[in-house]
Amino acid sequence: MVLLALLTTLNSASPCNHPKFSFISSWLAPLAEACCRLLRLGGCGQVTEQVLGCQGFWGSIAFPIALACLGAVLLSMVLKACWELRHAMSSERGSSAAQQAGDALSALKAAAPSEYPPASHAWTQLEVDKGAAQVLYCTGCHKPIGSPTFYHSASACAACGAVAHDSCLRGLGDSCRPLCLAKATHWWQVPGAVLQTADKGTPSASLPCHLCQQGCGLAPVTPEPTWQCGFCAAAVHVQCWCNVHGAAAPGVAGALRSRGADAQADESLSDSCASSLASTDTEDEEWASPMRRRTRELRRRQRRIAERDMHPLDACRPSGPASGAVLLPWSVEAAPGHDGADPGSDAESLPDRGRGWWRPRRRPKPRPLRREGLRVSAARLPAGCRPVLAFVNTKSGAQAGTAFRQRLLRSLHPLQVVQLPREDPVVALRPLLGLPGLRVLVIGGDGTVSWVLSAIDDATAAATGGEAVGDDEAPPAPPVGIIPLGTGNDLARVLGWGAGAAGWLDHSALGLLEAVEHAAPVHVDRWRLRGERREGEGGSGGKGNRPAKDGEGDDTLDKTMTNYLGIGTDAGVALGFHRMREGYPNLFGSQLGNKLLYTWLGAQHMLSIPGSDLSDLVQVEADGKPLELPAGIQGLMLLNINSFMGGVDLWATSSEAGLEQTLQPQRLWDGKLELAAVFGIWHLGKLQIGLDSAIRLCQCSELSITLTKSMPMQVDGEASQQPAGTFTVSRQGQVPMLQRVHPALASVVKAVTDVLDDAREDEGISRKQHAALSSAMATALQDKLDPNN
Ligand SMILES: [Zn+2]
Ligand SMILES: [Zn+2]
Ligand SMILES: [Zn+2]
Ligand SMILES: [Zn+2]
Known part of the structure; x- marks a missing residue:
């Protein structure tokens, strides 16, 4: 429109007579005249009438509207150019x-x-x-x-x-x-x-x-x-x-x-x-226990030493939610000559620039961290620091591990984030083990959890030089929280961490750390399986992402169990699943896909293999007394937790088969195992959708099982073919785990846990007393601990 007006003005003005510019008027004149015609025609609706055949009201306004639109487009382009110029400046x-x-x-x-x-x-x-x-x-x-x-x-x-x-x-x-x-x-x-x-x-x-x-x-x-x-x-x-x-x-x-x-x-x-800085350095001491105050005073003195020879305005004191979970580099010491990186690692470098722009540039890979030369000094930890050590299995079930790892790397010290299965968890535990208030977060499936629990055992044993020492001399085992990434996630379900990663994916690193901070430590029973296999028969199996340990695969059975043990039908399906996972790792991308596959394998198993009657093939001795198995059972389950193969509470829903024993409700820390049975895969399938119930056999604290022939067996979801022979199940001890609590209780639980931890650190109470008090608190709060209640 501006252009048209300009042309019209130019046309109506007297043409320039200068010979240099005469050519302008010579080609401007017809252009301007054409524009005038258009304007005149547009104004009276003749253009639309002649060109489009429109008449009346629409004919008279169509052209001005088209012109206005064109103007608006031009104006927006000019504005965008101005904005970009400003932006560029x-x-x-x-x-x-x-x-x-x-x-x-x-x-x-x-x-x-x-x-x-x-x-x-x-x-x-x-x-x-x-x-x-x-x-x-x-x-x-x-x-x-x-x-x-x-x-x-x-x-x-x-x-x-x-x-x-x-x-x-x-x-x-x-x-x-x-x-x-x-x-x-x-x-x-x-x-x-x-x-x-x-x-x-x-x-x-x-x-x-x-x-x-x-x-x-x-x-x-x-x-x-x-x-x-x-x-x-x-x-x-x-x-x-x-x-x-x-x-x-x-x-x-x-x-x-x-x-x-x-x-x-x-x-x-x-x-x-x-x-102003000095005035902010006050800590509310009124509520703190005398023990806590003493610890703080000691630590403050140590901090003053660390801040010597430094401008007061340079002192860095991170604060805010979950900041206590973060390890800061001034608490970490390096061995002389240590440069943090693994000298034997294949640190990748970028290709030369001269190789040409068409080749995609590869990002340099980070050098793997060499943890051996680094040591965390408990004396230099700031007050209230309860570091979290996170184990992330980047190959676990849903493969969301990488996202979690990046999130945690952004907030935590590199020592605090361990990538499984790439790094050795025992080596990663060493620099932090024994730190006051240390907590472990496992991001992975049930297999990863039991791997980390065994690593904690190994690291604790290594810290005492492999010698049997008193309970209070070995470094305390850190309590373990779980972000579930696997298929079953039974332990995570029981401890209130949820059935899958879906609910956690929108949490920031801080949200994850806060969840760990506000969880209550409980002491969960662990069981040891020991037995002799008959000569000439070997086992097979082992979870894919966990390297086989020495001793596995030879003739003795020596395993640790936290969740459950299954013999017969269910273990057969689990074994089929495990073999398929080994064969086609790419199929196992999503949790839903895994479940569908599991169901399909179950159906296949049901149609193809007639289950064998375990009452003839298995002999069970519970607490020294032989147990008579009901005829026709095809699956035997030994339960420590009340979630079986993806959330089935077998014990609570099961019926009793005329037992003399009065059965107690299932608890994670009562030192008792529950034995239940099913009548085959069809029965198991109905159990999973809540249509039927299993048969309760007994509750006991020690067990001996004799298999008269080789059959599938699964321990915590890890399936293998178990050869004939006898094995015993006995309590190995307890392992501290973290139970999520209702948000309303979180601060109370944290305060009680703090007091208990401080008391143990200052040797006011022994390790055993600490465990007993924690379990007593968990039992007292049992019904209120579940975050979903
Ligand atoms: Zn300034
Ligand atoms: Zn700072
Ligand atoms: Zn640049
Ligand atoms: Zn960086």
Whole structure:
């Protein structure tokens, strides 16, 4: 429309007579005339009448509407161009701010090199939200990444949150968060643009500078050189930092070249900051027990030692929910000469740039962490720290493990995240075992849980040098929580962690850590299976993702059981499932797929193999007395927990077969096993959908089972063909697990657990008393512990 008006004006104005411009009027004139005609025609509706055949009301307004639409499109294009220009200008300012902050950080690191090399980055593909107003800045070249119109493929570090162009990764090397630090100081990073808030979940465009309280940020809000602490998320203007550190920061101040920083110590700012910092250093002691106060006093003294020779404003004290679960690098010590990485590892490097742009660049893989040389010092742990050690099976059932691992890496120290089956859990446990308040989180299926439980046994035995020592001399076994990723997840169900990972996938790392923090420790019975196999017959099986241990597969049976043991029908199906999983690992991607396959195998089993009557083939002795098995049973189950093969509560729903014994309700810590039976696969199938009930046989604390012929047997879902022979089942002891509690009770449970833990640490009570008190609390709260009630 603007153009048309201009042309009309030009046409009506007297034509320019200058010979140089006469050609303009010569070709403008017919164009303008055509436009005038169009306008005139449009105004009176003749165009639409002539061209489209419309008449009347629509004929008169159709053309102006079309013109208005065209105008709107043109206007939006102009506005978009202006916005992009503004965006480009602000990202340019942000880019120079990031460059200055990066230069200043390099100067700082050159002036005070770290005693220990940092971990290597864990690069993953960066998904840029192209519609977002935020611009991310590359850690390498400080240029913007993924502006709305211009996009390079880029990566983000799952551990420290740094972002970089894929082409800049080579130059970055190992500069991730440090594994060890001598002092509890802030560890500065140049933020990729968005600043991380303390919970690392919701990034924010601007945070207050912890020195001047003015907004910090790179783009597009306040493009000033900014640093952010990788541990407590405090943000600071580099200029403010230089002012406070005065003469100690000439190189850093020099790097802030364009701002003309004159590094003068701002004493008043320094003093006011120091006093405000001191005033926040109060801890509510009124409610604390005397024992707890003493422990805190001791730890505070140790902390003061760690903070010596350090500017008071540099002290880093992460706070916020679940911050106690995080191990900080100033609690970790390295053996001399240790560089954190495995020297024998095949650290992959990027191919040379010269190989050509058409080849996709591979991200450098992180060097595997060498845990042996690192040690966590209990004396340097901050007050209230209850570190969590997370074992993530990235190959477990639903394969959601990788997502959980990345989430946890972002918040926890690299020592606290163990990737199974790649890493050895015993080695991973060693640096942390025995720390006060240590808790373990297993993200995986039932097989992974029993693997980690055995690893805890092995690590505890190794810590005492393999010698039998008193209960109170060995490091205490940490309680174990479970995020279920497997198919059955029976133990996780019983302990209130849910039937699958679905409910946990939308939790942040903090949510997971908080769930662990608020769970109640209970002591669950474990049982030992020992027996002789007859000569010439060997077993087969073992869960796919767990390497076979020494002693497995030879002639003696020696296993530990936590959940249940099945002989006969159910074990036959489980064995078929296990063999299929070995043969076709790709089929087992989803939990639902696994269940369908399991059902199908069950149906196949039911139609093809007539089950054998176990009452003739198996002899059972319970607590020294022979037990008569009902005729016609095809499956025998020995239960420790009240969930069998994916959530069936066999004991509570089962009927009694005329027993003399009065049966107790099933408990996880009562030292008793429950023996139940089914009449074949059809009966088992009806049990699973709640149409029938199993037969209760007895409740006992020791058992001897004789198989007169080889038959399938499963222990905690791990199936194998068990040769003929006799084996005994006896209690091995108890293992601490974590039970989820109703949110309303969580704080009470946490306070009681804290008091019990402190009492044990200060040797007010023995390990045994501690276990007994925890179990007493769990029994008292039994009905209220279930988070779903
Ligand atoms: Zn990193
Ligand atoms: Zn770059
Ligand atoms: Zn900090
Ligand atoms: Zn500031």
